[in-house]
Amino acid sequence: MNLSNSEILILIVIMALVTFFTRLFPFLFFKKQKTLSPYITYIGNYLPYSLIAMLVVYCFKDVTFFTFPSLIPEIITIAAIVFLHIWKRNFLISIGLGTFLYMFLIQTIF
């Protein structure tokens, strides 16, 4: 779908404002309290894990699930990325090689 320049600009400004809002949020709302409630601390500690896992799944929203060979290159690549990251623990290697592997798989094999 093609957006006009003003539509793109509006979306970019919205994204900038929302992003800044998430960073500003604790300074606006939590600052007055001396210590954070245990519940907020708990959510703060654990929610990011759930959210990033959620975002991984979100990336698959346009993939068809139940037909061959969809999902196979994705699963191979994700396994490779996890393995690479546990092994080397280097963001650049994991993301770079992972993306390259996926491009290779879908352009040549699948």
Add this chain to the structure above:
Amino acid sequence: MKNFKYAFIKVIPVMIGYLFLGAGFGILLTTNGYNFLWAILMCLIIFAGSGQYLAVSLFLSGFNILNTIILTFLVNARHIFYGISMFPKFKNMGLYKPYMIFSLTDETYSLLCTLEVPGELDQTKVYFHIAWLNHFYWVLGGLFGAILGEVLTINIEGLSFIMTALFVTLLTEQWLKSKKSIPLLIGFLVTLICLILFKYVFINVDLFLIFSMLIIFVLLTIFRKNIEKGDRNEFK
């Protein structure tokens, strides 16, 4: 100058990562037909890696303000918890403070968390140099990739997987750091089930994310005792 030199050396790993990820974003945006100037503007005023990658797929799905707000918020929600650990660090930063908050990315956050600035240096200046250098490298990477994307004619099919790769890597890193598997599994399974339900039963994926998020929140709240207990046992 001493402050700058110290900050410059500390951000080198982030520099490499930002040039690379920024370039990936620039290529992705321009090869989808958007002018390179948009890439620079986004790197300047949004300054959020995963958020900007997501933006490309948002543009492609049409002009939808509500979706843009919800998804941008979800992708960046983790930032809310970064600020909490920055209260004491930013307290005396005066005029620099608003910029420090604006530029609090994952990478700047993790640098500031672990950094112990030597006594003879000015901590405020070091923090500020780290923040603007990271911002600068991010814009530079975006510009570089955007120009590359405009002249390049290579087959980029599959490049958008870089966003998935980024999230998988972040997830693996978080898990390696603390082995908190229950919230991770909750997030994964809930979202997967919701996606399949909305996609194949309700035939509309628009609301699946907000729905997943609500269920995750409820489950984390219900199982709080179990999750915290499980965590303590691991440390014993």
